[in-house]
Amino acid sequence: MKYVDEFRDGKLAQNIARTIAREASTGRSYRFMEFCGGHTHAISRYGVADFLPANVRMIHGPGCPVCVLPVGRIDLAIGLALERGVTLCSYGDPLRVPASGGLSLLKARARGGDIRMVYSASDALSIARANPEREMVFLAIGFETTTPPTALLIKQARAEGRNNLSVLCNHVLTPSAIMHILQSPEVREYGTVPLDGFIGPAHVSAVIGSRPYEHFAREYRKPVVISGFEPLDVMQSILMLIRQINDGRAEVENEFSRAVTREGNRKAQALVAEVFELRRTFEWRGLGEVPYSALKIRAEYAAFDAEHRFGLRNTPVPDNPACECGAILRGARKPADCKLFGAACTPENPMGSCMVSSEGACAAHYAYGRFKDAEIVAA
Amino acid sequence: MCLALPARIIELRENESAVVDLGGVRKEISLALVVGAEVGDYVIVHAGYALSKLDTGEAEATLRLFAELGEARADTGNVP
Ligand code: SF4
16 A cells, blocks of 8 residues: 555665664663554564564553543533433444443443444444434544544534534543653652653544644643654654663654644644643543643533533543553553453453553554563463 | 545535545535645545545655665664
């Protein structure tokens, strides 16, 4: 496939790997967080870590939208379907996330909830149009990539006077999450998660641009390299981070220049600003309450806000105590550190959210990495 | 959820939609979030919406950079 295969070329990967090995042989160590689940997936799937010298380590970050969705929010969606009789539309991945009382959206469907999987936000509008007698709620989740389509959905619903459609908004913001990690005690106080730099999001940055990262690159003296999702992109970005560290720089660089500009997608940004405003605080699985880290629907569009329409109140629900997702999302633990990993918890029967989406650290490690661990143990 | 591939626009449709080709698979997507996408352009598609156009010049430049890393190594004779 054009613009895909070239970025997976094994020979070029060797080139970059040798250059990394040479330039990283400085006697120090390098620890980088890949914020995005898309990068976590690429690193696991293509074995990028195998190409890296021992002193260069990748730490998984919280950039998997399904993984950071707290139990309480899924409970709200399940409650709407089972108790209020609404038709709930959701992207595929959230359906399997474990919620309270052993339920998930899928299990709620088996109990008679009208829960439908959609591929895009506009499918939700089509379903609402086709079923004017049904009350319809779209479970909106995701980072800055899925927010503009939700904004379009809400605007279109208003333009055509739809009165049977609302949105349960869980859209979260990348820059505030990165900032929160940098301020976390693990990074700042205990030094248990020493971070030397970030691999910045690919598609999120196509929307918001590279500019929003400039503040914390400066403020926290951490280099950021925005990277494409293909394995060569990730390796090149790791090399660029190593070079910044070696030169004593902490800048925002853009490896994914084929899709990301400094300004980002202004049309999408304008739409989002029109429909959404900042929430004062939002709960993230693993990170807890993060100030100004999520969006809510503006008062002008309250008729399309499921929280307003159904008078929903958010109740925080503790995660399964055996699940280490929280620590994994903060970069403090690895999937293999969890006792349930691969035994009680598998992608077919996930106990925690990190095992659900293919971008989740546990699911990626289960699919591509666990046999390598086994070999190491055997040796 | 965030995994997406560059797709080539093969046909523009009504209501800011387009048909794209994704390695032989055809799919209808929305162009409502991008400005000025034409047939033949590559776009990054995410959950049914094009999020940005792919700058093919930049893509080639990035690939050249990868290749040059190999040459630089040959120049220094530093072959492991
Ligand atoms: S393996 Fe399962 S239970 Fe353990 S941290 Fe990962 S998702 Fe949670």
